[in-house]
Structures are given as structure tokens and as C-alpha cells.
Amino acid sequence: MQSRQSLELRQHQQLALTPQLQQSIRFLQLSALELDVEIAQALVENPLLEREEEYDTDTADAVASTEREQEDRWMVLGLSNRAGNNRSDEEPVRPEAAVTETLQDHLLRQLRLTRAQPRDCALVSLLIDELDENGYLATPLADILGYFPPELSVATEELQAALRLLQSFDPPGVGATSLGECLVLQLRLREAGSPATSAQPDRSVLDCAYAIADKHLDILASGNLTRLREALGCSQDTLRAAHGLLLQLEPRPARNWATSTADYVTPDVVVRRVGKQWRASINPMVLPRLRVNTVYEALLDKAPESAAMHAQLQQAHGFIKSMNQRYVTILRVAQAIVDRQAGFFEEGVGAMKPLLLRDIAQALELHESTVSRATRHKYAQTPWGVFELKRFFGMALPTDDGASTSATAVRSLILKLVQEEPARKPLSDNQIAIRLAEQGVVIARRTVAKYREAAGIEPAILRKARAALEQG
Known part of the structure; x- marks a missing residue:
């Protein structure tokens, strides 16, 4: 069989993605924040493109007028607002330039009040720099020890002593390596009867709280009270009191020094x-x-x-x-x-x-x-x-009258049922499905479970255990 080549012309239509169309599609899928970055990049790369307010005379005049008014106010107060390049370090700081104290500043200030040796102070300062936003020491001591060059001869005992000094600072629980250790540190402060804390709790309750914080936080989180009582060997009343004591503690010691700004959305x-x-x-x-x-x-x-x-x-x-x-x-x-x-x-x-x-x-x-x-x-x-x-947008779910409702509306109905349920007898997924059927929305129990998990609602057994611990 012989192959033969030939040339022929054909006409057909097809959609061509021009650079302009590609740019329009890309801009459409960007969020407002991503679009701001794109605009900033375009303004840098293209000198012919500019913002409308960038060279507006009225805006410049308004800014100049505001600066003059501020200068007049500072002169009345006897202060100079002319920063310039010759501003000395002794010049008074403007009131609006006040800086919020960070957790690191708070801890370093306490460190300066101790009688620790310079070498110990240096080790504590390094540990302070390693704290995360919650006040925990997330980096293992072994890894921190590896940061030091061999000629410094930093021993593990020295670093552990520095950590103990850091953990004695305010806020209670700072410098902990885990949630359990954080709670134990605060319980020790309660046991010491610090004036900053409430009255010292009962010994049996305190021992139970120590055991939960040190070994059984995972069982407490699971809500299995029977297993937790068996592991602790205590009564139901003691367990409730210990849980109430743990709820009074702060799982995030650096909460009051958090400097991260809250996330917000500017609507389009x-x-x-x-x-x-x-x-x-x-x-x-x-x-x-x-x-x-x-x-x-x-x-x-x-x-x-x-x-x-x-x-x-x-x-x-x-x-x-x-x-x-x-x-x-x-x-x-x-x-x-x-x-x-x-x-x-x-x-x-x-x-x-x-x-x-x-x-x-x-x-x-x-x-x-x-x-x-x-x-x-x-x-x-x-x-x-x-x-x-x-x-x-949401898929349609049938109702018993032949109409349909959206999945989003069903999730809101599930959330409402959970909010109105008795704390001691929370509704199971099957009971929620029955209640929805009474309102005309017929869905399976597994669908209820899927929507409940999407809404961040715990299972009935965990809601019941939480209510039992909190209400006593």
C-alpha cells in the first residue's frame, strides 16, 4: 500500500484566545487582594498607567493643609514636628507614635529585674525569641542546643535552667512545650496560692486536674467520661470539679499580647x-x-x-x-x-x-x-x-410537597435544631433527619451527618459529654 501526500485548503471557525482575552479571564478570577497586587505591579512596569488620585492637585493641597495644621498644634504645645534628618534620639516621641508592648518586651522587662548572670540572661533571651504567637516553645531544646557553636560549650542543663526561669515569668504557662505542660504550670501556680489566683482548690480535685493535664487530655477531648473516670480512679463529682478547674486556666498564655490583626473581607x-x-x-x-x-x-x-x-x-x-x-x-x-x-x-x-x-x-x-x-x-x-x-449556589433537595429546597437552607435548619436541643439529650443524626422530615425536608441520616460536619457541629455523643462536664 502506497501513501500519497496532497495539499488542500479548508475553512473553519475556532475561538482564539487573544492576549487581551486571556488577560480579561485572568483578572476575572482574581480576588480583590490579588487584583491589588496585579495593579501595583502594572503601575511599576508601565509608566503610562497611573492612578487618578496620584497627581490630583486638590489632594496634594489637602495633605499640605493638614500637615500645616498639625505643625501649628505641635508648636502650641511647645513641641517641634519637624522630624527631618537631624532629629536626635532625645527628641520626645509623638503621642500617636506609641507602640504596643509585645510579649517579648514584657518578658524581657521581667528578665532585667532578675539577678540572673549575663550568660543565663542570654539563654533566656534566645528562648524568648523562639516563642510562638501563643507563648509556646515550639522548637525542641535539642534543636535549640544545636544552634550554638561548640566553642560556647552550652550544656543541656544550662538551657533547661533557662527554660525553668522563663516559665516562672508572667503570664502563667508561658514557655510551655505543649498544652499539657502549660496547664500543669498554671496548676502549680494555683497550688502555690499566688495572690494573683483564686483560693487553692481541694487536694483531690487538684491531683485529678494534674493527671488530666499531664496524661489524659486526649480522653477528655473524646468525651468518654466513663473511660476517663476509670483511668483516674475518681468520682464523678471530683472529675467535674477538676474539669471546671482546667476550664479556668488559659490555654494560650500570649492571648493578651497577640499582635496579629483580625481577618476581614472588603465586599466586592x-x-x-x-x-x-x-x-x-x-x-x-x-x-x-x-x-x-x-x-x-x-x-x-x-x-x-x-x-x-x-x-x-x-x-x-x-x-x-x-x-x-x-x-x-x-x-x-x-x-x-x-x-x-x-x-x-x-x-x-x-x-x-x-x-x-x-x-x-x-x-x-x-x-x-x-x-x-x-x-x-x-x-x-x-x-x-x-x-x-x-x-x-446549592443543589436542590426534594420536599414532601413536590417542591425543593437548597442544601444551604438545610444546613441552617440543622444548625437551628442543634441550638434548640436539650443540652442533656442532644439530637442524634437520625433524630435530626426525623425532625427535618416533619418540616417537609426528607434526607438520609448520612446526608445529615455530612451537613453537620460541614457546619462544624460535633456528634451527639461529644455534645452530651461536653454538657455533662460543663453543667455538672
């Missing part, structure tokens, strides 16, 4: 009632105000031979266009979600309806992947709080 979309309808709008706080530098653009019109600069000008215009397209798509998708989830905005999570990506994609004549990108890490401010747009 704000949903408000306008008349009798709910309307979505882009949050002005997240809208980047970008523009092309008009001076450079005018100069390039007179210099057509500068190909590189013309390419940057085209990139700047394309960047702004892709940015605008991103928010247009997000707004379209958000409004379509609002129109189909009007019950949620009126009544809350329990009224959320089943909704799929395909429903929004067909209504807006978009691809499902586009809707997915437009809702990923995008948040909406609603009367019921800030919700990720993806949370408005």
Missing part, C-alpha cells in the same frame, strides 16, 4: 433594597481608579517612531479595558444571583433556593466557567452579613 458587591426590588452594585471602595497619563499620550501622538512606548500605551489601554470588563461581569452575575435569591434577602439563609452555575450561565449567555470565576473569592454585603457569591 453591595446589595440594597431599591423600592420593592433588591439591587446589586459594585462597592466603590474596591474600584481601582486608573487612567492613561494624558501628557505622555499626547507626546506619543507626535512621535510615531517610538514603537516600544506605543506598545506600552496599547497595554495600558488594554489593562483598563480588562479591568472594566471584570467589574461589568461581576455585577451582571451578582444581579442575576440577587434576582433568583430574593427570598434570602427578605428572610435569611433559611429561604435560600436551589441554584446552579448552569442557571446563571444560561440566563446571562455565559459559560459556566466564567460564572465560576466571577463568583470565586468575590463577596457581597447583604442585610444578613457578608457572603461569598459561591455560597448562593
